[in-house]
Structures are given as C-alpha cells and as structure tokens.
Amino acid sequence: MKRILIVGAGGQIGSELTTYLRGIYGHDRVVATDVRECKEMAAQGPFEVLNALDATAMASAVARHRCDAIFNLVALLSAVGEKNPQMAWQINMGALMNSLEVARQHHCALFTPSSIGAFGPTSPKDRTPQDTIMQPTTIYGVCKVTGELLSNYYHTKYGVDTRSVRFPGIISNVTLPGGGTTDYAVEIYYEAVKKGRFTCPVPGDVYMDMIYMPDALRACVELMEADPAKLVHRNSFNLASMSFTPEIICAEIRKRMPDFEMTYDIDPVKKAIAESWPNSLDDTCAREEWGWKPEWDLARMTDDMLEVIRRRFPVEVR
Ligand code: VAH
Secondary structure (H helix, E strand, C coil): CEEEECCCCCCCHHHHHHHHHHHHHCCCHHEEEEECCHHHHHHHHEEEEECCCCCHHHHHHHCCCCCCEEEECCCCHHHHHHCCCCHHHHHHHHHHHHHHHHHHHCEEEEEECEHHHHHHCCCCCCEEECCCCCCCCCCCHHHHHHHHHHHHHHHHHHHHEEEEEEEEEEEECCCCCCCCHHHHHHHHHHHHHHCEEEEEEEECCEEEEEEHHHHHHHHHHHHHHCCHHHHCCCCCCCCEEEEEHHHHHHHHHHHCCCEEEEEEECCCHHHHHHHHCCCECCCHHHHHHHHCCCCCCHHHHHHHHHEEEECCCCCCCC
16 A cells, blocks of 8 residues: 545544554645545645535546555444435445545545444344354344455455454544444543443443454554465455453443442443444464454553543542
8 A cells, every 4th residue: 555545534444444554655646535634634734625526526536646545434333224224325325426436437445444334133243254144133234244245346346455443443543433332431431530330221241343443543554465366365354353342341341440330221222233243253263364463452452542532531539
C-alpha cells in the first residue's frame, strides 16, 4: 500500500485508523473522506467530503490522489440497523459495491471490516470456527455475510485484492461508537469515571468477543501488508482477542474502583442480538496465515481506558 483512500473516516474505526495510517504511510498519502465534514481530521492531512454511495465521486477521489488501496469503513451497526433495515442495507451494501467497483476499475486493494455479527444462533457458540454455518439474524449480519461473499467473488472473478477481518466489539477511548450492541463495553468506562456507576443494557452473563482499538488498528495493517501467497482465506478472517461478559468487565473495573456500581436495564434488541452472536472465536487461521497475535488483555485495557478517560474528564468520583 502506498496511497490510501478511507471512506467512512469519521466513524469509530475510521477516526483512529486515519491517524494510525498517517503515522505509518505519511500524512499526505492517506486521504480521509466522510459524508460529513471532519475539521480535526482535515487539519492533519488530506480530507474530502465524500458520500460513499456516489461511485463517480469515489472514483474521482481515487484517480486524483492516485490511490492504490481503499479502506471502506462505512456501516450502520447492529442495533441501529434493526431500527431501519432497508436504510442499513442501502448504505452498507451501496458503499461496499461502489468500493468493489472502484477498486476493480482503478486496481486498488480493498479492506472492508466484517464482524462477529456475521455469525448467528446456528453457528457453533464457543471458539466459532473460521469456516462454519453463518445465518445471522440481524440486517447488519446479513450485510456482513453478503459483503464477505461479494468481496471473495471480486477476488475470484476479477483478481481484486480484497481482504477483511471479522472484528469483535471494538473498545476505544477516542471516538464513541454509535448504535452497536457492544457499545456498553465502551460506555461502562466513561460512566465509571464520570459517575461511578453504570446501567448496562446487555445481560450480565452474555459473552461477546471484544478487542482493544490499538490491536484492531494493527490487525488492519498487518493483514493488508501480508504476503498474498500465504493467504488461504481473504474475506473474512476470524479475529479474537478477549471474550467477556458485563459481569467480568464490571469486576475488572471494581479492582481499581471498589465503589463502582452496576445495574441493568436490559435493551431487548441488544439482548437478542448479543445472545445470537458467538461467545468466542477461533482465530487460528489469522494466526497461521498472517501472524495475528493480540497484545492487549482486559486488565491492561482497563488500566489504559481509565487512565485516558480520567485525563479527559478529571472530575474523579468521590
Ligand atoms: C456492533 N460494534 O455492536 C459493532 C460490532 C461485533 C460488534 O460489529 O454492532
């Protein structure tokens, strides 16, 4: 990869991936785009307002900046997608189809995240295999499975260098997630620092795979820079790091904040989605085919999250 176009740069992944990629490849070689203006991002390097549903505009940006790689990060997440499935399909699949076509016509590599949400209740729950039954029960999951199939098709049919990982819930302390079932695992840290208490929308005993943003960002680059001759899979690799429940993350925070209180106000939509997803993924293929290895665990992430959030919101709970 030498010159990169990011579509959907303003989201949870995109906002940090832009900075991360600019640190590796150079500020002027990473063009960030989003449907909304992002002044902060524009101050750090090339930024353009771009609607990923406009294929002509995307092709123009790729041509003008002589991009050889596209990161398509446009997605309506699982919970918000259930409120408007038709819009979720239109946006998620429209952005992907345009990214695939522009990558094909302009000979770009293409990274599009998939998710543990691509699995469903009929998939094996524990250490979910790389290749197994995938019958998701959310429009988000249907989009992700379809996206994996389309990306593999474009690689097989046209030779487009498409690659993807099935992200767990991503936890970060820069841009808040929006509309995801795993958002609770981000919100809990902010609420712990700001209020000393959190009301969790997901049942306390439901496991979900999670990953810390620094590991997620590194995975994107390590996969895209991997030797293609060693890739047996492409779209999309199971990626695993941590697997925990709300009770487990609450206990980890309490080790540092003994007075932290957690109550539950279950969101039935998030409950149904979380219960349909795997408890843990088997990421052997990612480890064997491109050397994946997580570096952050729950304890180290909790220390980092609380430290960064406390710095940004210094009012400590009494
Ligand atoms: C969501 N954060 O909750 C996203 C992610 C694995 C979860 O895809 O929808």
